[in-house]
Amino acid sequence: MARIMVDQLRELIAYKDLLKQLVVRDLKVRYKNSVLGFFWSLLNPLVRVATITIVIKYVMRLDIPNYSAYLLAAYLPWVFFQTALLDSSQVIIHHRDLLRKVYFPREVLPLSAVVSNLVHFILALLVFFAYLIIYIHLILNGSGLLITTLLLPVLIGMQCLLIVGLTYIVSCLNVFYEDTKYILSVLLDVFFYLTPIMYPAELVYSRIANLHLPEVYRMLLYKLYLLNPMNVIADAYRKALLPPAQFSLRGIPIKSLPLDYGMLAIAAVICVMVAIGGYAFFNSRKWVFPERV
Amino acid sequence: MRPAISLTNVSKVFDIVREKQISLKAAVLSFRRPQPQKLVALQKLDLVVNHGEALAVIGRNGSGKSTLLGVIGRIYKPTTGKVEVDGRIATLLDPGAGFHPDLTGRENIFFNGAIMGLTTAQVRNCIDDVIEFAELNNFIDAPVKTYSSGMLLRLGFSIAVQTNPDILLIDEALAVGDAAFQEKCYERIDSFKRMGKTIVFVTHDLEAARSVASRVIWLDKGKVCADGEPETVIAAYLAGILDQEHTAREKQGFHVARDNENSAE
Numbered sequence: 280m281a282r283i284m285v286d287q288l289r290e291l292i293a294y295k296d297l298l299k300q301l302v303v304r305d306l307k308v309r310y311k312n313s314v315l316g317f318f319w320s321l322l323n324p325l326v327r328v329a330t331i332t333i334v335i336k337y338v339m340r341l342d343i344p345n346y347s348a349y350l351l352a353a354y355l356p357w358v359f360f361q362t363a364l365l366d367s368s369q370v371i372i373h374h375r376d377l378l379r380k381v382y383f384p385r386e387v388l389p390l391s392a393v394v395s396n397l398v399h400f401i402l403a404l405l406v407f408f409a410y411l412i413i414y415i416h417l418i419l420n421g422s423g424l425l426i427t428t429l430l431l432p433v434l435i436g437m438q439c440l441l442i443v444g445l446t447y448i449v450s451c452l453n454v455f456y457e458d459t460k461y462i463l464s465v466l467l468d469v470f471f472y473l474t475p476i477m478y479p480a481e482l483v484y485s486r487i488a489n490l491h492l493p494e495v496y497r498m499l500l501y502k503l504y505l506l507n508p509m510n511v512i513a514d515a516y517r518k519a520l521l522p523p524a525q526f527s528l529r530g531i532p533i534k535s536l537p538l539d540y541g542m543l544a545i546a547a548v549i550c551v552m553v554a555i556g557g558y559a560f561f562n563s564r565k566w567v568f569p570e571r572v
Numbered sequence: 573m574r575p576a577i578s579l580t581n582v583s584k585v586f587d588i589v590r591e592k593q594i595s596l597k598a599a600v601l602s603f604r605r606p607q608p609q610k611l612v613a614l615q616k617l618d619l620v621v622n623h624g625e626a627l628a629v630i631g632r633n634g635s636g637k638s639t640l641l642g643v644i645g646r647i648y649k650p651t652t653g654k655v656e657v658d659g660r661i662a663t664l665l666d667p668g669a670g671f672h673p674d675l676t677g678r679e680n681i682f683f684n685g686a687i688m689g690l691t692t693a694q695v696r697n698c699i700d701d702v703i704e705f706a707e708l709n710n711f712i713d714a715p716v717k718t719y720s721s722g723m724l725l726r727l728g729f730s731i732a733v734q735t736n737p738d739i740l741l742i743d744e745a746l747a748v749g750d751a752a753f754q755e756k757c758y759e760r761i762d763s764f765k766r767m768g769k770t771i772v773f774v775t776h777d778l779e780a781a782r783s784v785a786s787r788v789i790w791l792d793k794g795k796v797c798a799d800g801e802p803e804t805v806i807a808a809y810l811a812g813i814l815d816q817e818h819t820a821r822e823k824q825g826f827h828v829a830r831d832n833e834n835s836a837e
């Protein structure tokens with residue numbers, strides 16, 4: 280089993296130039312006919328962020344100074360997660376003519392969707408850093424970037440593993456059941472609200488803390504919530520990039536929690552397992568694709 | 573020396589997926605008669621193709637020709653049996669499959685090369701030959717969507733042959749461009765054979781089979797009916813096809829079965 284997977288990985292590496300070509304092609308085609316190119320892809324999240332900021336601050340009255348920065352730190356990774364999954368759900372179907380004519384490791388296709396979205400994500404992060412340095416650090420308090428910013432590659436790596444595993448599952452299922460893409464978009468919509476993106480994870484914690492349960496159960500419940508690796512990752516992005524938020528809900532201050540490295544480690548293990556499992560799932564079915572697409 | 577291609581006891585059975593690929597006509601017909609669940613495209617096929625051979629595969633629609641090519645080209649995993657291939661395979665892609673309309677000819681060459689397992693450096697080494705052979709010097713940096721269908725075919729053929737594969741697979745696409753270019757293609761295929769490279773092509777064009785192939789096999793219902801000298805096999809095929817026409821017509825359910833075969837191809 281492990282031997283087969285190693286061989287498959289080796290073949291995948293032999294085709295790394297195909298991956299590069301697919302990514303380059305994707306990026307070129309996406310931006311070929313627009314002058315502003317990359318900035319169009321930033322516009323959508325920025326408008327979303329502005330809207331959410333207004334709703335949360337002025338309608339829901341969750342008070343966090345520089346809320347938009349806290350939102351962006353978790354929202355940009357979410358956009359990466361979402362678009363990579365949505366793109367890859369279609370990627371096998373889009374290449375059906377090729378699949379039926381020529382052999383190449385099929386695993387390259389979902390991977391290319393992830394990598395080209397990763398490129399976007401990193402570009403968006405660079406813009407975010409520029410904003411962070413200029414707005415938050417220079418104007419407001421003059422401090423530099425946090426040391427925990429060094430965690431960023433780890434978080435991106437974890438997120439990539441999670442996304443790769445899920446895209447393998449989704450892109451494969453979509454070949455057999457075209458309902459997959461609809462179910463996926465509904466699930467992504469639901470999880471956007473369940474994941475601590477618009478609100479800090481502490482809010483969930485404070486809700487659980489108010490439950491009439493023994494302390495052990497309350498802690499357990501919160502850990503359970505953090506078993507979803509995307510919850511941990513979204514929260515960790517925020518905590519790694521920004522100083523602890525001083526926030527309050529309808530005037531009641533809420534204690535901010537430090538980054539939970541234990542849960543982060545567990546999430547990393549889950550991400551690796553999802554990646555391996557998704558890859559194996561995809562490979563066990565990839566030979567049927569040319570007959571089904 | 574190992575043969576270029578060797579198939580031992582190879583069968584390929586397709587599961588027929590009803591809901592997706594079924595046509596309305598077939599759906600109505602199947603209402604009356606339950607459909608076959610499995611389609612046997614290749615039946616216990618043994619075939620050895622040596623280096624330097626140009627093998628033409630002929631046969632009726634649904635006889636398993638494309639499946640044979642697919643099994644050789646690793647598109648399908650055979651249901652039983654073993655396929656061994658010695659060397660790098662290139663497939664002549666139809667323009668619809670291999671090219672992205674918004675990218676230039678040059679960009680598409682890199683993409684196609686990568687699909688066939690070449691590295692970017694390897695493509696860079698042969699790209700001038702590809703462009704030269706396709707006679708597209710003036711248009712190579714224009715988007716492929718501006719190309720005529722002849723230009724696309726030329727580019728596709730040129731990528732397949734000029735990237736120096738050991739084995740070339742061609743499915744029904746030898747009629748490339750004008751007479752002059754076609755002549756060039758045949759010459760190229762001849763020099764291919766002389767270099768000890770192998771060509772397997774599926775065709776309905778018996779003329780092409782005569783002029784290009786050094787060996788012809790006739791497939792019928794997934795089995796090799798005849799194998800040998802082009803003239804002999806083509807004659808046998810032509811005689812057989814008339815015979816088959818009669819028996820097939822008499823067989824009930826022929827049309828239903830054929831529709832399925834076509835969609836599975």
